[in-house]
Amino acid sequence: MTQSLLTSEKLTNFIGGEWLETSDTAAVTNPANGETVVRVPLSDHTAIDKAAAAAKKAQKKWALTPAPQRAEVLFTAGQMMKDRKERLARLLTLENGKVLEEARGEVQEGIDMAFYMAGEGRRLFGHTTPAELPNKFSMSERFPVGVVGIITPWNFPIAIATWKSFPAIVSGNAVIWKPATETPIMAAELASILEEAGLPKGVLNVVYGRGSAVGDALVHHADLQVISFTGSGDTGRQIASECGKQLKKVSLEMGGKNAITVMDDADLDLAAESIVWSAYGTSGQRCTAASRVIVHEDVKEKLEERLLQEIDKLSIGDGLEEANQVGPIINQAGMDKITRYMQIGKDEGAKLLAGGYALDEGKYAEGLYFAPTLFTDCTADMRISQEEIFGPVVSLIPVASFDEAINVNNGVPYGLSSSIFTTDANRVFQAQRDLDTGIVYVNAGTTGAEIHLPFGGTKGTGNGHRDSGVQALDVFTEWKAVYIDFSGKLQRAQIDTE
Ligand code: UN1
Numbered sequence: 001m002t003q004s005l006l007t008s009e010k011l012t013n014f015i016g017g018e019w020l021e022t023s024d025t026a027a028v029t030n031p032a033n034g035e036t037v038v039r040v041p042l043s044d045h046t047a048i049d050k051a052a053a054a055a056k057k058a059q060k061k062w063a064l065t066p067a068p069q070r071a072e073v074l075f076t077a078g079q080m081m082k083d084r085k086e087r088l089a090r091l092l093t094l095e096n097g098k099v100l101e102e103a104r105g106e107v108q109e110g111i112d113m114a115f116y117m118a119g120e121g122r123r124l125f126g127h128t129t130p131a132e133l134p135n136k137f138s139m140s141e142r143f144p145v146g147v148v149g150i151i152t153p154w155n156f157p158i159a160i161a162t163w164k165s166f167p168a169i170v171s172g173n174a175v176i177w178k179p180a181t182e183t184p185i186m187a188a189e190l191a192s193i194l195e196e197a198g199l200p201k202g203v204l205n206v207v208y209g210r211g212s213a214v215g216d217a218l219v220h221h222a223d224l225q226v227i228s229f230t231g232s233g234d235t236g237r238q239i240a241s242e243c244g245k246q247l248k249k250v251s252l253e254m255g256g257k258n259a260i261t262v263m264d265d266a267d268l269d270l271a272a273e274s275i276v277w278s279a280y281g282t283s284g285q286r287c288t289a290a291s292r293v294i295v296h297e298d299v300k301e302k303l304e305e306r307l308l309q310e311i312d313k314l315s316i317g318d319g320l321e322e323a324n325q326v327g328p329i330i331n332q333a334g335m336d337k338i339t340r341y342m343q344i345g346k347d348e349g350a351k352l353l354a355g356g357y358a359l360d361e362g363k364y365a366e367g368l369y370f371a372p373t374l375f376t377d378c379t380a381d382m383r384i385s386q387e388e389i390f391g392p393v394v395s396l397i398p399v400a401s402f403d404e405a406i407n408v409n410n411g412v413p414y415g416l417s418s419s420i421f422t423t424d425a426n427r428v429f430q431a432q433r434d435l436d437t438g439i440v441y442v443n444a445g446t447t448g449a450e451i452h453l454p455f456g457g458t459k460g461t462g463n464g465h466r467d468s469g470v471q472a473l474d475v476f477t478e479w480k481a482v483y484i485d486f487s488g489k490l491q492r493a494q495i496d497t498e
Helices: 045-064 067-083 085-096 100-120 159-170 185-196 211-220 233-246 268-284 297-313 332-348 402-410 425-434 470-476
Strands: 013-015 018-020 025-029 036-041 127-130 136-144 147-151 174-178 204-206 226-230 249-253 258-262 290-296 351-354 373-376 393-399 417-421 439-442 477-485
Touching: 013 045, 013 185, 036 085, 045 136, 045 147, 045 174, 045 204, 045 211, 067 085, 067 100, 067 159, 067 185, 085 100, 085 185, 100 159, 147 159, 147 211, 159 174, 159 185, 159 226, 159 470, 174 211, 185 204, 211 233, 226 233, 226 470, 233 249, 258 268, 258 402, 268 290, 268 297, 268 393, 268 417, 290 297, 290 402, 297 351, 297 373, 297 393, 332 351, 332 393, 393 402, 402 425, 417 425, 425 439, 470 477
Parallel strands: 147 174, 147 226, 174 204, 226 249, 258 290, 258 417, 290 393, 373 393, 417 439
Antiparallel strands: 013 018, 013 204, 025 036, 127 136, 136 477, 351 373
């Protein structure tokens, strides 16, 4: 039934307002059952050249369109996304595998982002500042950067696209978007919604293809002023180094090794439920997923027991079946990586309490499923406690004190999200200050970031920029300082002081 929501067997690029076919395509498969869903174009650099020319032309006019009018397009798009929420969620589950409830949640993030950024069209605040000299007026204003490239991952194919494209569009830029080839349907849906909502031709362009062809061309293109990327650390570093050579602004979000700390005074039932939700929801395929649990040794056994009870309750399977809470892994490469870490964990001496294997029999035979996995008695420096696995795998690390918990939380190469369960107000304030991540939760899991707050992190997670929140506007705008002197005489700053 969901498959029939697709009107075409083959997707096309969207460049300068035209839907353009490519000769080369690849199959997109549903990870729940291995069936082909649609074919995605595999473009080459000529498509990027074409998109850059269209975007450059469109951007000039778009920048002159008043921001409240630009915002109206996003408002209309938000309404359309709301009307089509169920359709979008079902198609998202079909291509990505995440369970329907989470797919609906992801589409909701996109809707929220549309309305939030539509509101920004009537703000885009600058600053007025007193000038040093009499009869002089000074202010700072935001200006669009021009043409921006966005590269988005398969794990949140619509939400992350809106975190990047909506602030770019409302602030007067044109966008060239390379979606992940695993999840191209959300890009086609969003592009046609924006087209119907009245976005002028060329302001948003979608070019499908591999990173090595399309991503590379995007990063190298001289007409692009910004690249905003979410994906792996290796690719992010390559992009950063190329953008560095060109002095091109780059915004990176590259994952996490997020921990939930459970102190001896915590509500253990709440902690266990939250851990299971943040660790195994989306099969652990979130940048914000909890993949470490740091637990005070006095409550370790009790927490393990509660976790096993909660894991036992999880229903795993095709995300399109309403009852399922955990869906498949995106592809075979993902499965292979998770499987490799099972051996690594055992070799390192961690104790396997739950899972540890692929589910491949009976109803799981055609899909890519992995059992929710819990390693315990881990040390902070094991590879399974340090490296991002991107699957339903948790390393439980016992600690003897609050200070040790904070050190273990911070002792990884990433800094995206962290969480602490405690009922001690002093620990809450100390944790908020000392947890070295861009997102901190108290008495809630590591997932579930809201779109009007900045999303991103420290250390290997990024390079100081933020997605979503009003802070995303800083990626897509330049600040201009403006001085207006109405004194009618030469006033020399820093010299005339009278
Ligand atoms: C991601 O995995 O990159 O905070 C995004 C969350 C979601 C977004 C995750 N709102 O879990």
